[in-house]
Amino acid sequence: DAKTTQPTSMDCAEGRAANLPCNHSTISGNEYVYWYRQIHSQGPQYIIHGLKNNETNEMASLIITEDRKSSTLILPHATLRDTAVYYCIVRVDRGSQGNLIFGKGTKLSVKP
Amino acid sequence: DAGVIQSPRHEVTEMGQEVTLRCKPISGHDYLFWYRQTMMRGLELLIYFNNNVPIDDSGMPEDRFSAKMPNASFSTLKIQPSEPRDSAVYFCASSLGGLSSYNEQFFGPGTRLTVL
Numbered sequence: 001d002a003k004t005t006q007p008t009s010m011d012c013a014e015g016r017a018a019n020l021p022c023n024h025s026t027i028s029g030n031e032y033v034y035w036y037r038q039i040h041s042q043g044p045q046y047i048i049h050g051l052k053n054n055e056t057n058e059m060a061s062l063i064i065t066e067d068r069k070s071s072t073l074i075l076p077h078a079t080l081r082d083t084a085v086y087y088c089i090v091r092v093d094r095g096s097q098g099n100l101i102f103g104k105g106t107k108l109s110v111k112p
Numbered sequence: 113d114a115g116v117i118q119s120p121r122h123e124v125t126e127m128g129q130e131v132t133l134r135c136k137p138i139s140g141h142d143y144l145f146w147y148r149q150t151m152m153r154g155l156e157l158l159i160y161f162n163n164n165v166p167i168d169d170s171g172m173p174e175d176r177f178s179a180k181m182p183n184a185s186f187s188t189l190k191i192q193p194s195e196p197r198d199s200a201v202y203f204c205a206s207s208l209g210g211l212s213s214y215n216e217q218f219f220g221p222g223t224r225l226t227v228l
Binding site for chain 1: 116154155156157160168203205216217218219220221222
């Protein structure tokens, strides 16, 4: 049970912003939202995580709604190398309950 | 740092044979994780270690699977005997401090196992 819902696939034009949504309506107060991505034939790669405030790093921005029931990962200027499966994961910050549980993710295709 | 190193990258074996997958975590990381990825089931956590000690092996599918971590720089995942349904990509990951929100997991390139 991945506890998150993501669209199966999305397309994005190169150079445009890619906005990947995730629903996590049953998220608990102590659960963080994590995003990982997996480029074809590689291991998953951490992107960003947050609790309730919006977060930004060199890779992406994470926008979490005020009620925390959904979030959006934003890649501001998508490139062809951003084509990957993007996983939205909720996890607690405590012991074995903090395991990463990967769902099906969103397959993002960035097109020239 | 070279990142998480896994070997072999590809393994083809016949049903009934023993298979050993190897992992070298990032130096200084004290948590090590083994995952399996298939088209049907996606990415699943099999087992993880903290300071070389297995903490949670509830994801190990059955007794044919075993994992060890004899020291901080090496871990093995063994399947004996192997079966065709074990065909998958096996990932090893490591992290510093484990499951805290500040400790991302770094994944290796994976081992693609094919059991004929």
